[in-house]
Amino acid sequence: xxxxxxxxxxxxxxxxxxxxxxxxxxxxxxxxxxxxxxxxxxxxxxxxxxxxxxxxxxxxxxxxxxxxxxxxxxxxxxxxxxxxxxxxxxxxxxxxxxxxxxxxxxxxxxxxxxxxxxxxxxxxxxxxxxxxxxxxxxxxxxxxxxxxxxxxxxxxxxxxxxxxxxxxxxxxxxxxxxxxxxxxxxxxxxxxxxxxxxxxxxxxxxxxxxxxxxxxxxxxxxxxxxxxxxxxxxxxxxxxxxxxxxxxxxxxxxxxxxxxxxxxxxxxxxxx
Amino acid sequence: xxxxxxxxxxxxxxxxxxxxxxxxxxxxxxxxxxxxxxxxxxxxxxxxxxxxxxxxxxxxxxxxxxxxxxxxxxxxxxxxxxxxxxxxxxxxxxxxxxxxxxxxxxxxxxxxxxxxxxxxxxxxxxxxxxxxxxxxxxxxxxxxxxxxxxxxxxxxxxxxxxxxxxxxxxxxxxxxxxxxxxxxxxxxxxxxxxxxxxxxxxxxxxxxxxxxxxxxxxxxxxxxxxxxxxxxxxxxxxxxxxxxxxxxxxxxxxxxxxxxxxxxxxxxx
Numbered sequence: 001x002x003x004x005x006x007x008x009x010x011x012x013x014x015x016x017x018x019x020x021x022x023x024x025x026x027x028x029x030x031x032x033x034x035x036x037x038x039x040x041x042x043x044x045x046x047x048x049x050x051x052x053x054x055x056x057x058x059x060x061x062x063x064x065x066x067x068x069x070x071x072x073x074x075x076x077x078x079x080x081x082x083x084x085x086x087x088x089x090x091x092x093x094x095x096x097x098x099x100x101x102x103x104x105x106x107x108x109x110x111x112x113x114x115x116x117x118x119x120x121x122x123x124x125x126x127x128x129x130x131x132x133x134x135x136x137x138x139x140x141x142x143x144x145x146x147x148x149x150x151x152x153x154x155x156x157x158x159x160x161x162x163x164x165x166x167x168x169x170x171x172x173x174x175x176x177x178x179x180x181x182x183x184x185x186x187x188x189x190x191x192x193x194x195x196x197x198x199x200x201x202x203x204x205x206x207x208x209x210x211x212x213x214x215x216x217x218x219x220x221x222x223x224x225x226x227x228x229x230x231x232x233x234x235x236x237x238x239x240x241x242x243x244x245x246x247x248x249x250x251x252x253x254x255x256x257x258x259x260x261x262x263x264x265x266x267x268x269x270x271x272x
Numbered sequence: 273x274x275x276x277x278x279x280x281x282x283x284x285x286x287x288x289x290x291x292x293x294x295x296x297x298x299x300x301x302x303x304x305x306x307x308x309x310x311x312x313x314x315x316x317x318x319x320x321x322x323x324x325x326x327x328x329x330x331x332x333x334x335x336x337x338x339x340x341x342x343x344x345x346x347x348x349x350x351x352x353x354x355x356x357x358x359x360x361x362x363x364x365x366x367x368x369x370x371x372x373x374x375x376x377x378x379x380x381x382x383x384x385x386x387x388x389x390x391x392x393x394x395x396x397x398x399x400x401x402x403x404x405x406x407x408x409x410x411x412x413x414x415x416x417x418x419x420x421x422x423x424x425x426x427x428x429x430x431x432x433x434x435x436x437x438x439x440x441x442x443x444x445x446x447x448x449x450x451x452x453x454x455x456x457x458x459x460x461x462x463x464x465x466x467x468x469x470x471x472x473x474x475x476x477x478x479x480x481x482x483x484x485x486x487x488x489x490x491x492x493x494x495x496x497x498x499x500x501x502x503x504x505x506x507x508x509x510x511x512x513x514x515x516x517x518x519x520x521x522x523x524x525x526x527x528x529x530x531x532x533x534x535x536x537x538x539x540x541x
Contacts, residue, residue, distance in 0.1 A: 163513070170316045171432060172475050174426060174428050174429035174432070175423075175425040175426040175429060176420055176426045176429055176430075177429045177433070191473075191475055193425050193473065194422060194425070194473075195422060195425070195426070196429075209472075211473075220323075
């Protein structure tokens with residue numbers, strides 16, 4: 001299902017994959033530290049005034065109140081990072097907890113904002129893969145990507161998602177080029193070269209050599225697949241779960257026809 | 273109406289200017305009225321390789337700024353009757369190239385010439401984009417090594433997206449691959465990409481392979497395009513490129529390493 005990116009008003013919510021660091025530990029210890037990948041809603045702040053944030057936040061939350069109950073959120077400070085005046089993190093934390101959201105960290109803040117955030121008990125998050133920016137259309141009303149079936153039933157569907165659109169590309173996708181099939185599948189009938197990036201909300205089919213990066217289900221569709229006739233990719237990702245290939249591509253998939261899909265949040269690559 | 277051909281590569285030092293000089297000379301030798309333009313404003317190399325650097329009075333930028341007429345700036349080649357050089361300026365930078373200006377000059381040249389060869393600067397910045405913007409066909413010059421192939425791939429993407437033909441939705445620019453500095457021996461040793469590898473990576477038609485040869489360097493230093501050096505393998509390979517460009521069917525040459533004869537093997541020469 002396509003995801004939700006709401007960019008009107010002063011805040012917006014979107015999902016993002018954040019990868020934590022892997023620390024291998026011996027089995028016989030009392031704790032075990034392991035890395036895992038989570039999809040978290042991001043709260044993009046576009047204003048510093050807490051009352052203004054509250055008004056817009058309530059509007060957004062009212063669309064899927066149940067889904068956001070006790071949901072962890074990451075606060076993106078990118079748009080207000082240049083604001084000199086101290087940001088009231090305690091006020092924001094209070095507002096979020098009133099709305100039963102659990103703030104876990106901030107990203108893209110200035111040094112000063114980061115320091116304030118840490119003292120307010122928030123973590124500083126770095127990296128993360130955002131869904132591609134949708135600049136041409138500021139308002140996209142679709143079903144939330146991170147919603148479970150229940151959540152969709154409980155929430156009021158805002159607007160029906162756009163019908164699936166398939167994009168067909170017949171020319172080679174070359175280094176530095178990016179092709180994005182919004183809201184549907186991407187079919188490519190020519191080579192995708194090193195340094196090229198192909199992205200789809202749905203499935204990706206490549207009826208040629210795949211040497212670049214392929215990202216399917218970028219709005220969170222875990223059922224998306226990537227098919228390619230000759231697998232030589234630098235990176236493949238489905239719904240934010242990604243794998244990078246350097247010189248270590250296993251012989252059983254290298255230059256073979258493969259299907260890539262997700263099984264329990266694990267990328268599975270099989271020869272077809 | 274003349275045809276505009278850009279010689280481009282993305283990467284520097286792969287042989288764009290050498291190719292431009294020899295290709296334009298080859299076209300002119302076959303009786304086509306040809307002009308070769310140096311788009312590398314600020315550096316200037318073409319006039320050296322063409323051996324006309326002392327005759328540069330007015331340059332491309334002077335013409336763009338209406339400070340000189342085309343007639344004043346065009347330098348007639350001393351070896352070929354049909355060949356002219358439009359040199360770059362060394363005292364200006366690439367900001368002097370404006371789309372309107374370049375378009376106007378090229379339109380004017382199209383009236384008089386059969387072929388207009390644009391020698392692109394390296395990179396993907398303004399100078400390179402200006403050189404390819406108005407092109408009808410393109411020679412993509414690539415060395416058989418990974419970074420050069422990657423940069424050529426990038427420039428092919430720009431040809432397909434940023435040229436006038438792409439912007440106006442006309443037929444795309446016709447692309448031709450020229451592999452330069454090819455050494456069959458090093459390919460055999462696995463040190464160089466083979467013609468097949470390069471062609472597979474770039475997936476455009478091959479128009480010629482220019483073998484690595486000492487003749488190229490000495491030709492550049494003496495200001496005589498290597499195509500005039502008829503006994504040399506590089507000179508012959510460029511002649512083949514021009515023939516194929518004109519539609520002749522010529523088998524590819526210089527793809528195999530020279531086999532040492534028995535005597536050579538014994539005496540090691």
